[in-house]
Amino acid sequence: MKFKNKHVEQHDDWISVSDLMAGLMMVFLFIAISLMREAMIERDKIKDVAVAYQENQVSIYEALQKEFEKDLSKWEAVLDKENLTFTFKSPDTLFASGESNLQRKYEEILVDFFPRYLDIILKFKKSINEIRIEGHTSTIWNSKVNEDDAYFKNMQLSQGRTRSVLEYIYNLKEVASDKTWINKHIAAVGFSSSKSIQVDGKEDKSASRRVSFRVITNSEIQIRKILEVN
DSSP: OHHHHHHHHHHHHHHHHHHHHHHHHHHHHHHHHHHHHHHHHHHHHHHHHHHHHHHHHHHHHHHHHHHHTTTHHHHTEEEETTTTEEEEOOHHHHBOTTOOSBOHHHHHHHHHHHHHHHHHHHHTGGGEEEEEEEEEOOSOOOTTSOHHHHHHHHHHHHHHHHHHHHHHHHTOGGGGGGHHHHHHHEEEEEOTTTTOOEETTEEOHHHHSEEEEEEEESHHHHHHHHHHHO
């Protein structure tokens, strides 16, 4: 009889352990489900931001395209939808060879272009982190300069050119009321020949010499804020 009671006690202990394990499994299951749900919510938030800013980028492009579609050919310019870059491609119109002072023709274009460009950009300013004036050169300098020296001389030249562009548009009377915003959100960057234009494996030296106005949205900043909150 005593043996039977001991067996029953052991059986009861086994049931208790089984219940405990089952309970722990349920707890872990609920934790896993909760973590998955939070991850899905976070993913959906990031997706929503990405979709919203993609739509916003399309809106910026369409507004710029509508405003300047009749000017692109006469200015020898192009508007890139993927990176919201407005590029002036005619080097002879922009600057004299090896010089950073604006050609008179380019000044006339900027007087027409920039106030209209800024009017559109300011409509989307809540989603814009920066407008970057980007200067690019070809890889060459002259036959007396080696490749390394040419790169740094072109770096100095490209930086000088974008600074000249920024200084000129900053002082246009048509945008005087927006100088504070321009000061905080427009930057001038020279890339030297690091982003030269290649065609069939060879550099298009003329196409490499260009100046672009590029819109940098703040979508990445918004996504980081979501991640920090969560």
